Amino acid sequence: xxxxxxxxxxxxxxxxxxxxxxxxxxxxxxxxxxxxxxxxxxxxxxxxxxxxxxxxxxxxxxxxxxxxxxxxxxxxxxxxxxxxxxxxxxxxxxxxxxxxxxxxxxxxxxxxxxxxxxxxxxxxxxxxxxxxxxxxxxxxxxxxxxxxxxxxxxxxxxxxxxxxxxxxxxxxxxxxxxxxxxxxxxxxxxxxxxxxxxxxxxxxxxxxxxxxxxxxxxxxxxxxxxxxxxxxxxxxxxxxxxxxxxxxxxxx
Ligand SMILES: Nc1ncnc2c1ncn2[C@@H]1O[C@H](COP(=O)(O)OP(=O)(O)OP(=O)(O)O)[C@@H](O)[C@H]1O
Ligand SMILES: [Mg+2]
Numbered sequence: 001x002x003x004x005x006x007x008x009x010x011x012x013x014x015x016x017x018x019x020x021x022x023x024x025x026x027x028x029x030x031x032x033x034x035x036x037x038x039x040x041x042x043x044x045x046x047x048x049x050x051x052x053x054x055x056x057x058x059x060x061x062x063x064x065x066x067x068x069x070x071x072x073x074x075x076x077x078x079x080x081x082x083x084x085x086x087x088x089x090x091x092x093x094x095x096x097x098x099x100x101x102x103x104x105x106x107x108x109x110x111x112x113x114x115x116x117x118x119x120x121x122x123x124x125x126x127x128x129x130x131x132x133x134x135x136x137x138x139x140x141x142x143x144x145x146x147x148x149x150x151x152x153x154x155x156x157x158x159x160x161x162x163x164x165x166x167x168x169x170x171x172x173x174x175x176x177x178x179x180x181x182x183x184x185x186x187x188x189x190x191x192x193x194x195x196x197x198x199x200x201x202x203x204x205x206x207x208x209x210x211x212x213x214x215x216x217x218x219x220x221x222x223x224x225x226x227x228x229x230x231x232x233x234x235x236x237x238x239x240x241x242x243x244x245x246x247x248x249x250x251x252x
Contacts, residue, residue, distance in 0.1 A: 007101060008080040016069045019062045020189060020212065025176055029066060032174060033073045039151065050173040051153045052145060054117070056161035057178035060213025063157040064115065066176075070155065071111035078111040079104065083119040091133040094120075095140040102144045109151045117156035118163040138165050145171045183208045186215055193219045201226050 016029055035042060035049050042049060053070075055063040064080075071078035079101065086097045098120070105112035114120075120141050145168075148154050156172070158164065169175070181189065186208055193216060194202040204222045207215060 006081060006085050006097075007104075010068060010078050010080055012068060013072055014065050014068045015072060016066065019065055019069065020181065020185060021062065021066075025178075028174060028176055029070065033070055036074050036153065043150065048173075049150050051150055052148070052172045053153070053155045053174040053176065054161070054169070054172035055155065055157045055176050055178065057159070058180050058211055059159055060211030061178035061180065062212065063178055064113070066178075067111065067113045067155040067157065070153065071113075074111070074153075076111045076153070077108055078113055079108070080113045080115065082115045084116045087119055091137050095137055098141065099144060102148060105154075106149050106152050109149075111153045111155060112148075114154070114156045116158065118158040118160040138168055142167060142171065180209065180211055181215075186210070186212075189215055190219060194223075197223055197227075 016026065016033075021029070032050055032053060036051070039049050055066060057063070067080075068078060081101050083098075086094055086101075088094050088097070102112065104110075120137055145154065161169075161175075161177075187206070189212060190204075190206050194204070201223055204219065204226075207218045210218070
């Protein structure tokens with residue numbers, strides 16, 4: 001396994017403004033960005049920077065997007081690593097792979113985004129992996145986190161916070177939860193999404209009790225099928241018109 005192949009260097013530009021967040025989460029994420037903008041100044045007063053952030057909670061509610069937005073706002077590269085891709089049957093090898101990525105992020109003063117963090121953080125596993133081995137993996141992760149430099153940022157994401165070892169959880173100065181949006185918030189989100197489409201198409205059946213990502217996918221799928229129908233209809237009628245014109249000119 002060649003580690004650089006597993007790292008996604010994402011260049012997509014997103015901003016926190018693209019995300020619907022509750023006031024507290026927005027404020028905490030913005031504070032993290034502001035701290036790093038003035039990192040040197042704060043450190044002169046001996047103040048530690050919060051550079052270890054855990055984003056946890058429901059799928060499709062903005063964790064990955066928030067991580068990208070933080071990197072974008074700080075003009076830092078983001079290295080994205082999905083931990084489920086590095087887990088191998090040999091604990092020593094997994095630990096080595098993870099260390100390689102941490103070292104690269106530290107060197108580049110980058111944002112290291114570890115997705116599916118529970119893959120390493122959990123101390124109990126469903127398979128028959130030996131608990132001692134998992135423990136060693138958690139310990140080596142703790143070391144990497146403890147020595148991660150202040151001018152780089154570690155952002156980890158998980159949908160299963162409760163699986164993560166408490167000693168690991170404790171390392172994150174900021175823990176930010178993402179939950180499913182209320183129906184009222186989703187309604188506003190649909191309104192915003194639909195704004196860019198022709199008014200006669202905006203009355204789609206809205207799905208509720210879903211994540212932002214699902215609402216978005218649902219909207220785009222519905223709009224696409226309506227648009228395709230419309231396009232095919234107009235193509236059909238223009239063919240018909242052409243045929244009629246041909247018939248007229250043949251008979252004339
Ligand atoms: N809070 C939000 N506000 C607006 N749009 C959102 C929000 N959350 C998610 N989206 C939309 O859903 C897409 C997917 O979200 P994202 O990848 O950030 O979710 P995630 O929490 O990382 O999910 P997963 O746990 O499955 O990785 C985003 O690109 C965006 O279009
Ligand atoms: Mg994600």
